[in-house]
Amino acid sequence: MAENSSCSSASSCSRESCEGCPSAKGGSGIQKEPMNASSNVKKVIGVVSGKGGVGKSFVTASLASAMNKAGYKVGILDADITGPSIPKMFGLHGQVYGTEEGMIPMEAEDGTKVISINLLLDDEEQPVIWRGPVLAGVVKQFWNETIWGEVDYLFVDMPPGTGDVPLTVFQSLPVDGIVIVTSPQELVQMIVKKAYNMASMMNVPVLGVVENFSYLKCPDCGKEIKVFGESHVDEVAAELDMKVLGKMPIDPAYAQSADEGRFFEMENPYLVAGVEVLKNL
Numbered sequence: 001m002a003e004n005s006s007c008s009s010a011s012s013c014s015r016e017s018c019e020g021c022p023s024a025k026g027g028s029g030i031q032k033e034p035m036n037a038s039s040n041v042k043k044v045i046g047v048v049s050g051k052g053g054v055g056k057s058f059v060t061a062s063l064a065s066a067m068n069k070a071g072y073k074v075g076i077l078d079a080d081i082t083g084p085s086i087p088k089m090f091g092l093h094g095q096v097y098g099t100e101e102g103m104i105p106m107e108a109e110d111g112t113k114v115i116s117i118n119l120l121l122d123d124e125e126q127p128v129i130w131r132g133p134v135l136a137g138v139v140k141q142f143w144n145e146t147i148w149g150e151v152d153y154l155f156v157d158m159p160p161g162t163g164d165v166p167l168t169v170f171q172s173l174p175v176d177g178i179v180i181v182t183s184p185q186e187l188v189q190m191i192v193k194k195a196y197n198m199a200s201m202m203n204v205p206v207l208g209v210v211e212n213f214s215y216l217k218c219p220d221c222g223k224e225i226k227v228f229g230e231s232h233v234d235e236v237a238a239e240l241d242m243k244v245l246g247k248m249p250i251d252p253a254y255a256q257s258a259d260e261g262r263f264f265e266m267e268n269p270y271l272v273a274g275v276e277v278l279k280n281l
Contacts, residue, residue, distance in 0.1 A: 033172040039148035046178040050191035052160035055212035060157040072152040078116035091261025110264040132164035170202040177207040208243035216250040245274030
């Protein structure tokens with residue numbers, strides 16, 4: 001029997017010998033979770049960040065709403081299990097129901113389909129205190145036990161960092177590409193590179209980066225105030241040969257619409273480049 005070019009045999013395979021194995025980097029060695037039999041999801045887009053507090057859910061919701069307004073059928077898988085915010089942003093409360101075939105995602109007024117842990121809990125303010133493997137298992141269930149129906153773009157809102165849940169999404173879901181979210185601080189270089197390097201290790205395409213909190217426009221004179229300092233996203237993107245998909249300002253109107261559960265009503269002109277990249281996938 002011919003030996004595998006990466007691993008000569010099961011008996012000779014160890015943690016040390018497998019760390020550099022191509023099959024351990026999200027390639028053919030990882031078995032993808034099957035899609036629910038009643039679903040037809042055409043593109044899966046992950047939204048990630050190297051750290052918390054950069055507005056990842058805000059970008060997820062913005063991209064989903066923009067693609068919806070462009071005429072596509074859109075869904076959001078809220079993989080931020082311990083900090084879900086997508087349902088409230090879209091005005092969704094209560095619990096989803098299921099059939100023998102699977103769970104039925106809840107739909108916002110604009111038709112965006114959403115599945116989230118907050119739509120399964122008796123009390124949406126109840127904390128989810130689970131360890132990593134359990135969180136990862138729930139994400140898999142959200143993928144293969146949800147009846148998504150016909151969806152052109154399914155956005156996966158991931159928790160920050162490079163832990164269990166992002167790893168599960170990269171390994172188990174057929175991710176077509178990721179969008180990295182960051183903010184203007186000089187720390188951005190490390191943040192973006194962590195997310196970029198993880199995606200590269202897992203053989204997942206990076207579609208580009210979105211900078212959030214880029215500036216605050218004075219309502220009186222229109223001057224742009226760099227609240228978090230000068231942007232470094234262009235230089236980092238150039239270094240990594242990556243596209244900048246948008247620079248989003250701090251705008252109280254977006255925060256208000258999210259708090260009121262009508263985020264889908266908002267127009268976001270700052271992500272035009274990101275929308276075009278998604279359309280061309």
